[in-house]
Amino acid sequence: MRAFFFILLAIGITANVNASRLKTSESHKLVAEQNLRRAMQLLDTGISKFFSGDDMRMADVYDVAVHRAKGTADVWPYTAVIESVNSVLEALERTKDIYPDIYVDNHERYVTLLGKLHDNLGYYKGNFSLHSYARIGNWSVYGVHRSGSIGGANVAGIENVYDDQEWLIRELLRTYNLTKDKKYLDEAENLAAYVIDGWDCYLDDNGDEYGGITWGPAYNSKHSCSNGPFISPLVWLYDIYKNDVHTTMVKRIITGNGTRKTEYPLKRDNYLDFAKKIYAWQKAKLLRNGVYADMLGADNTIQYVTVGNKKYRKHVDVGGATGTAFSYNTGTMLSGGADLYRVTGDASYLSDIRLLSRVSYFKFASAVTINGKQYHEYVYRTRSNNEKTVYYWDGFDCWFHDVYMRGQQAVHDFFGGYSEKVLDEFQTNLDYAFDNYLKDGLLPVNLLGGWGAEIGGEWRNISEIRCMFQFTFASEYAMLVKYNMDVTGVKRLQENVGQVEHVNVYTVDGQQLRSNISKENSLSGLARGIYVVDGRKYVVR
16 A cells, blocks of 8 residues: 555544644644744844844844834844744755745745854854863854954953853854854854763762763853753764764863863764763752752852863862752753653653653643633733833743743654643734734734733833744744644554545545545555645645
8 A cells, every 4th residue: 555644634624623733724734834834024124123234243133113123132042033043944854845835935045044043143153262161272153242253252260151151052053054064063063072071970989970061161060051952962063973883083181080081983873971970970960959050159259170281170169959940941841851752762862851841831831811712821920120110021032932842842743731731822812912012013022911011910011022032933833743743643544454444535625635535545646745634724735
């Protein structure tokens, strides 16, 4: 029997429509298409409003009341833009067989945009020398602040942090997978070597590594955000080299007598080993009350030890877990655990992410009622500037939830449950804001409440938003395209063999093609296209 692959798209003619997954129109457009178009709309609007000049300078804040952007974004928000373009390109690739016109009209321009963003990322790049736990080296990395020239950024001391490099590694690898341009892989590996060098390999009294990556080379505190985000990219690097039994890399260690030694493990082994080590360390040190705490705090006075007339960094005790349990720190562990389970098959990772998916759902979502209908809202924070009595959005919760959402999406590759609830709610909340509160082409942080918040029992208008949040929403819409395509799974018609079921086959505009035909043969012989079988839509590829 001929094998047909199809994507089950729950928009049935007679079936009940799940409104959280589907927005129907007269032409019965798929929610995947709507999400893709909305992602591109938000991305394009953001580029037009927040960027200026051929050097792609990005503003930090936009005020919808006066239609003006101001400030200069740091490297983290700039990376969020690259994230959104990668997400849109992945969505275009995912749907190109179904919507070839959308692909042809948009793919090349986003590849070009991605190249411009990466070229001008150089304004955040600089060089410095570092004495770490096991190495003294010169590094080319990315600083927090944008400089006036490519390669001229100040990256010494507190001017660079490891988590900024990790978010960039993630996006560089996504760009590499989309373009196959090796310069992105090379850059990702250079930054990965730098972050690995930040791992506390200093030995305790038992000869074991203390472990953990500090927030940056000038900090002793060890954060969830400087460890968890690195796990998935390390697994992706393993994916690239898993069949390569020849390519090695430099690894610096501390021996039992305190000397520093160089080893040359295979890249594939070292990348996967570090992913496992970081996951185990963060789970042991920062999992608290079912989700992940912010950090292990410490005095930031860096200490050194001299070995063989060379000065190396020394371990500093950092105490116990503390700080707010931000959603993104749980999100990176969901993603990391899912990736580790995918490549190792170790059931302990699956058990971890199943539990974390459920527990975190009740931690980060709260029920709200709007016009008699219940929604689930993901928290955000506000603050007032007392000098001007102006209220504004405080913190980065909006982007934190983006990382949490993609963590739950990674979990959804293996099972539904609470991951499906989260993805459905992100879909619902984004659509609610897009349908009700789109202003100046932008969405508010308060997706369910609009351009303001209740503060001290009174409603306060809030017009200023961080520019990066618009790219966050674009990325979420684009990521939901994958969910829309996966939610019912890519299946084979042969799965129904042994359960003979007779159905009718229609075109999308309602013309009947076949009647009372067995379901397993319902699409046999049909040309590529979209058909409705038993009230549900299928694509024959």
